Amino acid sequence: xxxxxxxxxxxxxxxxxxxxxxxxxxxxxxxxxxxxxxxxxxxxxxxxxxxxxxxxxxxxxxxxxxxxxxxxxxxxxxxxxxxxxxxxxxxxxxxxxxxxxxxxxxxxxxxxxxxxxxxxxxxxxxxxxxxxxxxxxxxxxxxxxxxxxxxxxxxxxxxxxxxxxxxxxxxxxxxxxxxxxxxxxxxxxxxxxxxxxxxxxxxxxxxxxxxxxxxxxxxxxxxxxxxxxxxxxxxxxxxxxxxxxxxxxxxxxxxxxxxxxxxxxxxxxxxxxxxxxxxxxxxxxxxxxxxxxxxxxxxxxxxxxxxxxxxxxxxxxxxxxxxxxxxxxxxxxxxxxxxxxxxxxxxxxxxxxxxxxxxxxxxxxxxxxxx
Ligand code: FES
Ligand SMILES: [Fe+2]
Numbered sequence: 001x002x003x004x005x006x007x008x009x010x011x012x013x014x015x016x017x018x019x020x021x022x023x024x025x026x027x028x029x030x031x032x033x034x035x036x037x038x039x040x041x042x043x044x045x046x047x048x049x050x051x052x053x054x055x056x057x058x059x060x061x062x063x064x065x066x067x068x069x070x071x072x073x074x075x076x077x078x079x080x081x082x083x084x085x086x087x088x089x090x091x092x093x094x095x096x097x098x099x100x101x102x103x104x105x106x107x108x109x110x111x112x113x114x115x116x117x118x119x120x121x122x123x124x125x126x127x128x129x130x131x132x133x134x135x136x137x138x139x140x141x142x143x144x145x146x147x148x149x150x151x152x153x154x155x156x157x158x159x160x161x162x163x164x165x166x167x168x169x170x171x172x173x174x175x176x177x178x179x180x181x182x183x184x185x186x187x188x189x190x191x192x193x194x195x196x197x198x199x200x201x202x203x204x205x206x207x208x209x210x211x212x213x214x215x216x217x218x219x220x221x222x223x224x225x226x227x228x229x230x231x232x233x234x235x236x237x238x239x240x241x242x243x244x245x246x247x248x249x250x251x252x253x254x255x256x257x258x259x260x261x262x263x264x265x266x267x268x269x270x271x272x273x274x275x276x277x278x279x280x281x282x283x284x285x286x287x288x289x290x291x292x293x294x295x296x297x298x299x300x301x302x303x304x305x306x307x308x309x310x311x312x313x314x315x316x317x318x319x320x321x322x323x324x325x326x327x328x329x330x331x332x333x334x335x336x337x338x339x340x341x342x343x344x345x346x347x348x349x350x351x352x353x354x355x356x357x358x359x360x361x362x363x364x365x366x367x368x369x370x371x
Contacts (some may be wrong), residue, residue: 018041020129027126045057058114062081063140065083117130151252160287164281176278179314215247220242243257
């Protein structure tokens with residue numbers, strides 16, 4: 001019997017999770033000595049790259065009177081606000097100069113900070129750590145380091161290729177994420193003559209297990225659901241191919257497909273920009289098709305097609321969601337979405353109580369659906 005959950009408890013609440021790393025911008029958009037605007041979790045950022053090539057991220061708002069720092073000048077080391085010329089160190093956000101001060105005025109310039117965020121660059125992306133917001137009304141001080149390094153795309157050999165793609169989604173991060181993990185939309189949204197059709201719907205059974213902050217679709221021989229699978233069959237017997245898919249809070253979906261010494265991995269994120277907008281970024285790494293001239297292009301084409309189909313679907317869905325309709329999540333096809341909301345709630349509860357996070361899954365679970 002499919003079980004209907006009370007939609008009030010299960011529908012997206014658009015809460016954005018602080019205290020995590022998020023992808024801010026593709027690396028290629030930020031060249032040396034340049035500034036670029038970005039927004040994460042409704043926080044306006046100015047992201048830049050210094051003369052040495054190191055990236056940084058500041059709150060795009062001058063601590064003096066709020067002028068966006070991205071409107072000012074950047075000399076490759078310091079940002080100068082366009083309003084009154086205050087200067088800030090690009091990495092620490094520490095104030096270096098207030099031009100209006102006279103020689104007798106003793107304001108301690110170096111105690112003033114523009115908001116600055118831990119920043120790392122990996123796998124074609126600039127990542128920014130968004131900490132828990134401080135007490136409201138308090139200004140910025142020296143920032144603390146991020147407790148963990150930014151996530152990486154899993155890789156399994158020294159040499160590999162990397163490619164990424166990005167799409168803006170006109171929906172909350174929750175709809176973006178549950179859309180990403182939803183197994184039942186495939187035959188309806190991702191139709192293509194070279195892929196599959198509604199006629200190919202059949203019953204599937206997948207094993208899931210809890211992992212820290214998330215869940216794993218255990219290593220299994222893939223059905224034809226994953227994009228690179230059909231190409232991988234050129235390299236190995238179907239039985240020798242395994243795939244593992246993880247979801248980890250706040251927004252990380254990693255997929256690893258292995259066929260002997262050949263592998264394909266991807267790390268997809270759905271990043272909250274505002275409460276009602278998010279962005280999907282897919283970064284893939286692989287050591288297959290390296291000798292095949294059209295391999296990467298083909299793969300990118302397939303992925304871009306999938307992401308575009310999802311984007312168009314969510315655009316239409318957002319119209320339907322505008323009037324805040326009654327929604328439901330059903331078993332088993334929507335169970336991963338339920339786990340996502342439960343994980344999120346458990347995480348927020350552990351933040352609130354200071355106690356260890358209680359994982360919503362008691363142990364391994366087998367789910368069945370038709371897709
Ligand atoms: S607002 Fe930036 S220096 Fe005054
Ligand atoms: Fe999809």
